[in-house]
Structures are given as structure tokens and as C-alpha cells.
Amino acid sequence: xxxxxxxxxxxxxxxxxxxxxxxxxxxxxxxxxxxxxxxxxxxxxxxxxxxxxxxxxxxxxxxxxxxxxxxxxxxxxxxxxxxxxxxxxxxxxxxxxxxxxxxxxxxxxxxxxxxxxxxxxxxxxxxxxxxxxxxxxxxxxxxxxxxxxxxxxxxxxxxxxxxxxxxxxxxxxxxxxxxxxxxxxxxxxxxxxxxxxxxxxxxxxxxxxxxxxxxxxxxxxxxxxxxxxxxxxxxxxxxxxxxxxxxxxxxxxxxxxxxxxxxxxxxxxxxxxxxxxxxxxxxxxxxxxxxxxxxxxxxxxxxxxxxxxxxxxxxxxxxxxxxxxxxxxxxxxxxxxxxxxxxxxxxxxxxxxxxxxxxxxxxxxxxxxxxxxxxxxxxxxxxxxxxxxxxxxxxxxxxxxxxxxxxxxxxxxxxxxxxxxxxxxxxxxxxxxxxxxxxxxxxxxxxxxxxxxxxxxxxxxxxxxxxxxxxxxxxxxxxxxxxxxxxxxxx
Amino acid sequence: xxxxxxxxxxxxxxxxxxxxxxxxxxxxxxxxxxxxxxxxxxxxxxxxxxxxxxxxxxxxxxxxxxxxxxxxxxxxxxxxxxxxxxxxxxxxxxxxxxxxxxxxxxxxxxxxxxxxxxxxxxxxxxxxxxxxxxxxxxxxxxxxxxxxxxxxxxxxxxxxxxxxxxxxxxxxxxxxxxxxxxxxxxxxxxxxxx
Numbered sequence: 001x002x003x004x005x006x007x008x009x010x011x012x013x014x015x016x017x018x019x020x021x022x023x024x025x026x027x028x029x030x031x032x033x034x035x036x037x038x039x040x041x042x043x044x045x046x047x048x049x050x051x052x053x054x055x056x057x058x059x060x061x062x063x064x065x066x067x068x069x070x071x072x073x074x075x076x077x078x079x080x081x082x083x084x085x086x087x088x089x090x091x092x093x094x095x096x097x098x099x100x101x102x103x104x105x106x107x108x109x110x111x112x113x114x115x116x117x118x119x120x121x122x123x124x125x126x127x128x129x130x131x132x133x134x135x136x137x138x139x140x141x142x143x144x145x146x147x148x149x150x151x152x153x154x155x156x157x158x159x160x161x162x163x164x165x166x167x168x169x170x171x172x173x174x175x176x177x178x179x180x181x182x183x184x185x186x187x188x189x190x191x192x193x194x195x196x197x198x199x200x201x202x203x204x205x206x207x208x209x210x211x212x213x214x215x216x217x218x219x220x221x222x223x224x225x226x227x228x229x230x231x232x233x234x235x236x237x238x239x240x241x242x243x244x245x246x247x248x249x250x251x252x253x254x255x256x257x258x259x260x261x262x263x264x265x266x267x268x269x270x271x272x273x274x275x276x277x278x279x280x281x282x283x284x285x286x287x288x289x290x291x292x293x294x295x296x297x298x299x300x301x302x303x304x305x306x307x308x309x310x311x312x313x314x315x316x317x318x319x320x321x322x323x324x325x326x327x328x329x330x331x332x333x334x335x336x337x338x339x340x341x342x343x344x345x346x347x348x349x350x351x352x353x354x355x356x357x358x359x360x361x362x363x364x365x366x367x368x369x370x371x372x373x374x375x376x377x378x379x380x381x382x383x384x385x386x387x388x389x390x391x392x393x394x395x396x397x398x399x400x401x402x403x404x405x406x407x408x409x410x411x412x413x414x415x416x417x418x419x420x421x422x423x424x425x426x427x428x429x430x431x432x433x434x435x436x437x438x439x440x441x442x443x444x445x446x447x448x449x450x451x452x453x454x455x456x457x458x459x460x461x462x463x464x465x466x467x468x469x470x471x472x473x474x475x476x477x478x479x480x481x482x483x484x485x486x487x488x489x490x491x
Numbered sequence: 492x493x494x495x496x497x498x499x500x501x502x503x504x505x506x507x508x509x510x511x512x513x514x515x516x517x518x519x520x521x522x523x524x525x526x527x528x529x530x531x532x533x534x535x536x537x538x539x540x541x542x543x544x545x546x547x548x549x550x551x552x553x554x555x556x557x558x559x560x561x562x563x564x565x566x567x568x569x570x571x572x573x574x575x576x577x578x579x580x581x582x583x584x585x586x587x588x589x590x591x592x593x594x595x596x597x598x599x600x601x602x603x604x605x606x607x608x609x610x611x612x613x614x615x616x617x618x619x620x621x622x623x624x625x626x627x628x629x630x631x632x633x634x635x636x637x638x639x640x641x642x643x644x645x646x647x648x649x650x651x652x653x654x655x656x657x658x659x660x661x662x663x664x665x666x667x668x669x670x671x672x673x674x675x676x677x678x679x680x681x682x683x684x685x
Contacts, residue, residue: 020666027667041519048518055512061502068495074650080495132673133664149664156665182665186673193674198584214649224622224660224675231618232584242498249649253641254518260604264663267534268604271675272655273618279652281581282617293498301505 001333003358005462011327017153021328024152025319031265032316032372039261048254050376053310056212056246057300063212063245064291070215074277076287087239087292088119091204094237094288095125100202103237104193106219106226107131108206109147109313110239110292112335116204127204128170128196130225132189139166145329145337147315148263153328156180167192193225203233203284207240208312209255210289213248216276217289220259220269230273236284241292243300243309255312258374263314295348304385305347310375311340317369317379323362332359339369343382351390360386402458424472434467442466521639527602531636532683534605538658539671540679547684550630554594557628557680561591564624566616569594571630579620587623593676594628595621598653599643600636600683607631607681608643609654618652627676629656633685 001007011017036042056063068078081087091111095103103120105111105127117127117138129138136151137144140162144150151159163174163185172192178184205226209218217238219226230236246252260269278287299305318324318338329337333355336344342359351357360383369379394401400408413423440448447467452460459465471479480486492500524530532542545553554573563576564587573594598610607629609615621627637643647653660675671677 024667040522044516044519047516051512051515055515058506058509058511060506061499064499064502080493080498082494082497086494130674131664132662136664149667151664154665159665182668183670185665186662186670190673194588197674198588211649216649222660223662223673225673227618227622227654228674231622242502250641250644253644256640256644257518257604266657267537268601268606268655268657270538270657270659270661273653274649274655275652276650279611282611282652283619291498293501297498297501297505300502303509306509 001355003354004331004362007331008327011331017328020153020155021325025325028265028319035261035265035267045254046374046376049258049374052246052251052254053375057309063247066212067210067245071289074215076277076289079290081290081292083294084114087114087290088116090290091237092120092123095202098201098235102126103202103204104128104130104196104200104229105204106229107134110206110241130193135189143330147313159185163188197228197232200233202235203229205229205238207238207244209246210240210244211249212245216274219273222270224271227271227273231283233284235286237288239290239292242296259312259314262316262374299347305382307377308343308347310377314374316372320368320372322364339379343379343386346386351393357390427468428470431468431470440464521603527636527638528633531600531602535681538605540658540681542681544683550684553682554628558592561626563592563594564590564620565594568613579616590624592626593620593624597629597631599646600631601643602636603639606655606657610651622675625676626678628680630682
């Protein structure tokens with residue numbers, strides 16, 4: 001994946017995408033605001049939710065051992081996976097053990113993160129996504145662009161076209177008279193997937209929460225595809241990030257009140273399933289749980305970034321983010337897009353590659369994401385801290401980055417009054433040139449540089465540089481004696 | 492080193508010197524909303540589910556009317572005669588797919604959120620029977636209705652599988668247009684007794 005500024009530029013040129021995104025994010029944003037306003041003590045509920053997750057994280061080893069013991073007691077088999085490769089291998093082995101050449105999947109961020117579908121395909125096992133949006137993404141051979149609504153970038157006409165073109169190749173074809181009504185499209189998905197549900201031997205899920213003291217896993221969903229995957233197959237494998245743990249059954253209380261209102265803007269989502277191991281005569285009689293690290297312990301060790309592991313994947317931060325709204329999820333190059341993705345990816349993977357290192361800068365730092373986060377993750381603070389981590393990672397570079405050179409020059413200029421005065425004069429001159437020749441103008445008519453030549457190109461490639469004022473504040477003060485003698489204008 | 496021991500070692504080392512959270516802020520309670528049963532009925536209806544209130548003596552008639560000509564499966568411990576119904580004795584998913592409806596009771600109703608919770612005891616049956624047929628008629632006793640999520644959690648047994656249901660199955664995945672009925676029952680009919 002290209003770094004964020006490159007990917008963003010392509011997305012910004014796609015007007016259909018921007019229209020789809022603006023419609024979707026504003027619709028969810030309004031719904032969320034309405035149901036959150038219903039809760040008088042929303043702020044206290046947020047504090048309680050943040051507390052439950054933070055407490056669980058700070059004593060994570062204890063809770064993981066408790067969870068493992070409770071799950072085993074309830075009849076589940078517990079596996080541990082250090083990384084994506086280990087986790088995928090465990091799931092593939094379970095499927096092979098049962099001679100299964102296909103699995104049905106309920107949408108799960110953890111399995112998307114580890115690239116499970118591709119890994120299973122390489123093993124000759126087809127993984128069918130059963131969430132409607134995930135199905136659209138999978139059939140369209142596309143990537144998800146939103147945590148909650150992965151096909152948010154597709155409109156109904158595109159969905160109809162994908163169904164007609166691709167369904168027949170992988171199972172029951174779409175009816176020939178398919179219209180682009182959402183209800184008709186959902187009906188086609190129902191028919192297409194039902195045959196897969198009814199014959200599936202192995203189901204794969206994630207979990208929204210894992211309760212340590214009772215060994216209970218929780219899956220929150222809307223369509224019933226989750227219930228199908230969790231209930232009908234003989235064997236169930238759940239891939240659970242180690243940060244999903246809460247300590248006790250009663251800790252589910254703030255979480256189950258915060259999640260649906262923040263996520264889909266509902267008082268409660270249509271279906272929540274909870275189960276603990278195996279229930280004789282009901283549901284899968286063989287249950288596996290894979291506890292996944294894949295960078296989570298790296299994030300856990302970060303004193304500022306640790307809070308990102310509280311995330312309950314509600315996606316409220318995406319829907320309010322001015323950057324996400326304009327560029328969409330693909331530009332982030334990860335299954336975790338938006339503000340939470342901009343901190344989660346560098347925390348999980350480190351900032352060693354250019355793509356991940358670009359993400360902490362993909363933000364205006366406006367703070368809207370923190371305002372809506374149900375578990376109070378201070379995303380702006382983590383973004384700033386991760387920017388520092390990116391800069392630190394380049395301290396030993398033999399050839400300094402242009403930004404570092406610019407910062408050094410700025411430090412040199414700002415540390416001496418005469419140098420600063422000289423720099424201000426030069427910038428005023430630059431402003432005059434831009435006003436004459438600037439190709440871009442900002443809202444309000446102010447001239448701007450489109451793209452600077454030389455080292456400035458890296459900065460202005462994805463930003464407009466407003467023309468500097470012709471006169472500096474200090475020059476104005478000298479000329480007018482602090483505004484007491486307003487003259488005719490700058491010399 | 493096993494993956495288990497390695498991960499636990501990494502967790503401990505990541506948290507070395509990090510102090511635990513000792514004082515958890517309590518989750519606030521929703522204010523008293525008066526008539527819980529009426530609120531429950533109103534909130535369930537908000538999900539475009541059908542709600543019928545009736546006296547205990549009228550239950551059989553109301554259920555029969557809700558079913559119409561639909562062929563229903565019932566759990567073995569329903570405690571109510573449903574004419575023409577099949578009692579579940581471990582029917583296959585394909586058998587269930589050939590039936591139109593299911594009638595069950597519930598464990599708890601949550602007024603604030605309009606949710607019914609099934610704990611799949613014999614009067615509610617296995618999870619599959621309330622999932623595959625297209626119409627779910629769910630009988631909830633007024634005495635089972637509680638105010639909010641924490642009250643429900645306190646009553647429910649976490650060692651049992653639980654299904655929390657708020658309205659019929661729904662999706663908003665295409666242009667955020669809400670569509671009822673994807674993979675679960677397309678119609679939820681709650682019969683509120685008493």
C-alpha cells in the first residue's frame with residue numbers, strides 16, 4: 001500500500017466515493033447523536049466503560065489465565081497465537097481435521113487483520129463472508145473501507161452489478177430480475193448464503209468481548225448471520241484478540257449499553273449472542289478459541305498508546321472525522337481505518353515502514369474522535385505521541401529528512417531576534433509574489449501556493465500553503481506603535 | 492517457549508511497573524421511567540416488531556392468530572398447545588428451513604432497550620429453532636420485564652448460551668437504508684402477557 005498522502009490524493013479525485021461517504025457518515029452520525037442524547041449520564045457511562053477496559057488491560061496476564069481456565073472448564077479448546085501466521089495455521093488445522101473445504105464466517109476485525117481468508121484459500125479452504133457488506137466486498141474483490149459498514153463506498157447500483165456478475169461463480173446465482181432496491185438485494189444475499197449456512201461444518205467468528213471469570217464470548221450483530229455461524233456448524237473457531245477481555249460478567253453492563261448506541265446508533269443491536277464453551281445438544285459440539293497477540297503486547301507496552309487497546313470497534317470516530325469523510329477507508333491501507341486506525345496500526349506494527357509511519361499525520365487533530373469515543377480513547381494525544389515516535393525513528397538517519405532540515409532551520413531562525421526579523425521580511429516578500437502568481441485560492445479568497453518546487457514539494461503535495469501576510473505582526477507593531485498610530489499601510 | 496508462555500511473558504513485561512486500576516467508576520443507572528411494561532412494549536415496537544398485549548386466558552388464541560396458517564416448530568417445554576405445530580426433538584437445519592414459524596417463551600425482557608433475552612431452557616428450546624424459521628412469536632410475561640441491561644445481566648446465568656433479540660433481523664449495509672430480515676427471522680411478534 002502507498003503512504004497515506006499518495007492514497008488520499010487518488011481517493012479525493014473520486015467524486016462518487018466522496019458522495020457515498022458523506023451521505024453515510026452523516027446519516028450514522030445523526031442517528032448516534034440522537035440515541036446518545038437519550039442517555040442522561042452518558043459521560044458517566046463512558047467513564048465506566050473506559051474503566052472496565054483499562055482495568056482489564058492493566059492486569060491482563062491474570063485475566064487471560066482466568067479466561068483460559070474458564071473456557072477449558074466449559075469444554076472449549078484454547079490456543080494461543082503470537083502472530084497472524086500462527087493464528088491462521090490453527091484455524092486451517094481445525095478445518096482440515098474435519099475434512100472441511102469451506103468455512104462460514106461472521107464478520108470479524110481480528111480475522112481480517114490476520115488475513116485469514118487468503119491464508120485459508122492457500123490451504124484449499126474457501127472462507128465465505130456472511131455479513132452483507134463483507135459479502136459485497138468479497139464478491140467485488142475489493143477491500144473493506146469502514147469498520148462497521150465495510151461496503152460504505154459502494155452504492156446500490158454498484159452492489160446490484162457485483163451480485164449479478166459474481167454470485168453464480170461461487171454458489172446460488174442472483175435472480176435475473178434483480179433490482180437495486182436494498183430490500184431486494186438483501187433478499188438475494190439471504191438466498192445465496194442460506195445454502196452455505198445449512199451445509200457448513202465449520203464456523204469462524206471473532207468476539208466483541210471475552211469475560212474472564214465465566215469464560216463467556218460475546219458477539220454483537222444485526223443480520224442474524226452471526227447467529228447462523230455460531231449455532232449451525234458442528235465446529236466453531238473464534239479468533240479473539242487478547243485485548244477483548246473484561247474481568248467479570250457484570251462488566252458487560254457499561255459495554256453493552258455503550259457499543260450499540262455509539263456504533264449503529266441504536267438502543268440495542270438486533271442480536272447479541274453469548275456462549276461459554278460447549279452446550280450439549282445445542283450448537284457446535286466442538287469449540288476452539290484462539291487468543292491472538294499480533295502486536296497487541298507491543299501496544300500494551302506503550303504508556304500513552306496502551307489506551308488504544310480499549311477500542312471496542314464501534315467506528316464512531318470514523319464517522320465524525322473530517323479526514324476520513326473525504327478520503328474513505330482504503331487510503332489508510334489497513335482493516336482499521338480512520339482515527340483509530342491511524343493510531344492502532346503504528347502501535348501494533350511499529351513505524352518502521354513508510355505507510356504505517358504516514359498514518360499518525362493523517363489527521364487534523366480536531367479532537368472530534370475523542371469526543372465521541374465511548375471508552376474515552378484520547379486519540380489526538382496518541383496521534384501526537386506517535387508522530388514523535390516517527391520522528392524518533394529517523395534520528396539516526398545518515399541523510400536527514402527534509403522535514404528535519406526545515407525544523408533545524410526554523411530553530412536556528414527562531415532562536416535569534418535579528419534572524420527572525422529577516423525571515424519575516426523574506427516571508428512577506430514571498431506572500432507578495434504568491435498573491436501575484438498564486439494558482440490556488442482558499443475559501444475567503446486568500447491566495448495559496450499549489451505546489452512548491454524543491455524540498456517544499458513534499459509538504460505541499462498534499463496541502464495548500466496559504467500565502468504569508470505581507471507584513472509581520474512585529475513590523476506592524478513597530479510601524480503603528482501597537483495600533484496607536486494606524487498608518488496608511490505597510491511600506 | 493510455547494506461544495502461551497511467550498505471550499503471557501510479553502504481557503507481564505509490557506506492564507512492568509504499571510499500576511492496576513483500583514477504583515472503578517460505577518456505571519450510572521437510567522432514571523426511573525415509570526411503567527416498565529408499557530415502555531418495553533413501546534421500545535420493542537420501535538424496532539418494527541409486532542407487539543400484542545393479552546390476558547393469560549387469551550394467550551392460546553392470540554398465538555394462534557399470530558401464526559395464521561404458518562407451520563410452527565415449538566420447544567419441548569413451551570407449556571402451551573399450538574395447533575398443528577411440530578415439537579423440536581433435534582430437527583436438522585434443513586427440517587427447520589422447511590417450517591415457517593417458531594413459538595417460544597423468553598427469560599427476560601429489557602424495557603430501556605426493547606430487548607428480549609432467551610436463555611434456551613426447555614420453554615425456549617435450542618438456539619437454532621428461533622433462528623431458521625422466518626416468523627418468531629415470543630411470549631413474554633409482564634413479570635419478566637426489567638428496567639435496563641444491568642438488571643438483565645444480574646438475572647441471567649452466564650454458563651448458559653444466551654440470545655439477546657431486539658426486533659427482527661436487520662441490515663443497513665446498502666446506503667444505510669434499514670432493511671428488516673436478512674438471515675434471521677424477518678418478523679418478530681412479541682406477545683406480552685399480563
